Amino acid sequence: MSNHSLPWQSVWLTGASQGIGLALAEALAQQGVTVCASARNEEALQALARRSRLWSGKVVAYPLDITDSSAVAETLVQIEVEQGLPQLVIFNAGSHHPTPATRFQSDEVRQLLELNVMGTCHCLEAILPRYIQHNTGHIAVVASLAGYRGLPSAAGYGASKAALNNLLEALAIDLYHTDIRLQIINPGFVRTPLTDRNAFPMPFLMEPEQAAAAIIHGLQSGRAEIRFPRRFALLMGLLRLLPAGLYRYLIARATGYDRAV
Template sequence: MVAPHPSQGVAWITGASSGIGRGLAMQLASEGWQVCASARRQGELDKMAEEAREMAGAVIPVPLDVTDVAGVRAAVDRIEREHGPIALTVLNAGTHQPISAWDFDAGAVQKLLTLNVMGQAYPLEVLLPRMIARGAGRIAVVASVAGYRGLPTAAGYGASKAGVINMCESLRPELSGTGVTLQLVNPGFVRTPLTDKNAFNMPMLMELEDAVASFRRQLDRDKFEIVFPWRFAMIMKLLRILPYGLLFKLTTRMVPKREPAAKETAR
């Protein structure tokens, strides 16, 4: 399929106020795209619009909570009514919270699943019928290499990303021949405000500018999966095929050390 072009419509990016989403929005605007940028932080979106004033394209703030399906539908209606058809979408909204066996929190798991899975599913519900009817459109859904296999402290995050991967793998063959291209994006560690919170070593950490450049190059191709950095992605793919015995020998070494519980003082 031919890569989408600004002449075909607008781009829409969720999770656009920081990190990869922000970087990609600004890159597309510099290329002449009208980029509808969505996130919950209106102030950050307004800053992006101001920064893009001198670019060939523009950033158009569309504040949105992607876990509100009615809000998603209203946002898409507004974008297409005011700015034209959505030709390119990057569903990037998501978050991370470490969860371990020692302090397992089902409520935290639910929050991760709601944002990381349903925050992708609601836009798909609204977009797919429109793009299929037009016979054109490209949607890139951001998951993570953490969804390849279960890893320590990622019981909630990894489960949510695995769900997104499975969802996209299921949809891709059904969209064959419709004119709609669905892509899955699996980043490794990228330096963003989200990963800055991590207290552990992040192998092959990629700088944001390099990650955005790699993402942008691969976005124009028709291959299903976009990965970066590719060496780390290949290592993670190997974990997918390891038998459990060997897998657990490796992942047990990744378990963070816990401070021994303080002994109760006798009274």
């Protein structure tokens, strides 16, 4: 028997092999939840599943490349057969690489959109008909505060995360009359293999365990948007209200992009 304190028996989580997703899988399984963990790195998922035997919940590995829509559909069928329909899905898998204007490559932007946007859409396409059929379910998608407005060297990443914010908002309105809950998660900087590549200073940097705790708290709050850390999210929220010219000036100055290098 698991000592259940969280409202979900089972969760499907993508991007569970490292970073925020790994911390989230650990925290959920340690609190009694069955985590159906997806990512491409099967070895990492199996290692996590083995470690979870000591916890009150468990992790079951469902290796998956979310850019393959058929594989996504097949994985959800397998999860449903083996674990039942998850009450909560967290579509967290995503990536980032810089796409500065000085070496702008459409292929690099396409890769980010294929993973961050289309990969997430494949997952949504699989889960939505089931939740709509049962008029129940909880969907959370990890975007980023970087989706609020343009940031230097992040045209591709920012566009993908802005797209996810808009996409989830539209779906939430479509499903407003149902008992299906949709939440968008917009984190600030979190220390993970993804941000370990960043050479610039990252304000309000959080540990993945803190991010996982903020996400679990936010998921239970029912808020349409889960954003953290609070002060950075507030700052980014205020910057979103500025006129375009003033915003460009302030960000260029703050990041040194107002000077030729």
